[in-house]
Amino acid sequence: MEPLLIALARVCDVSLGTLRVISIARGRKVLAPILGFFEVLIWLVAIGQLLQNITSPVHYVAYAGGFAIGTFAGIRIEEKLALGVVLVRVITRHDASRLLARLRDEGFGITHVDAHGASGAVHVIFSLAKRSETGRLVSIITEYNPNAFYSVEDVRFVSDSASLASGASSGLLRRLIFPKKK
Known part of the structure; x- marks a missing residue:
């Protein structure tokens, strides 16, 4: 269950991070810090779970897999929102x-x-x-x-x-x- 939580947290925080970077590039001075706050908050949950299971390769794979999926998801979300x-x-x-x-x-x-x-x-x-x-x-x-x-x-x-x-x-x-x- 913990690897799934780590992967899910990474999908969320990396998706938010992708949206945050796009917001910065587009000059959205209010939205970018709000996204950054939640991005880091969720990342802390993910890294905390990983550090509690530092010897488990499955947890590392979940962390990295969540990052990859989160990058893709962030781009797709931004395309669907089509803000700007x-x-x-x-x-x-x-x-x-x-x-x-x-x-x-x-x-x-x-x-x-x-x-x-x-x-x-x-x-x-x-x-x-x-x-x-x-x-x-x-x-x-x-x-x-x-x-x-x-x-x-x-x-x-x-x-x-x-x-x-x-x-x-x-x-x-x-x-x-x-x-x-x-």
Whole structure:
């Protein structure tokens, strides 16, 4: 039973650690320390159990296995939560008026710029969206033009999240998900 407890504790603390590191990278100054507190608290339980059974190889395997599974689980949890904001940049040589209209109709805020690339005139479209909306946004882009070049990048700070797709967040959750740069 103790090896299972150690493995489970490691899955939990490493998952929290993964989320904490991602929170730090995204500038979530409130969320990261809260996750860190619980990460270390759970780790103390795991290491305490391991030290009580220091001569048991099964306990070491449980500790290491929990770490590996926790790393995977943390990444999966973060993908499912899809917290944060992305900037999607689209570059296309085709007329972009239908794509622009569709993105606006779907509730995405967009900025359109006529530009010149290596092969001539292009349209550049910028759109900020919640990370959870990335799949839908990319699907619209590829439906319009399967050959359009697009890139998706994480945005660390936004000045105002009210204009993002799918409505605005509010209160504490808004401050945790969309921190403002000071």
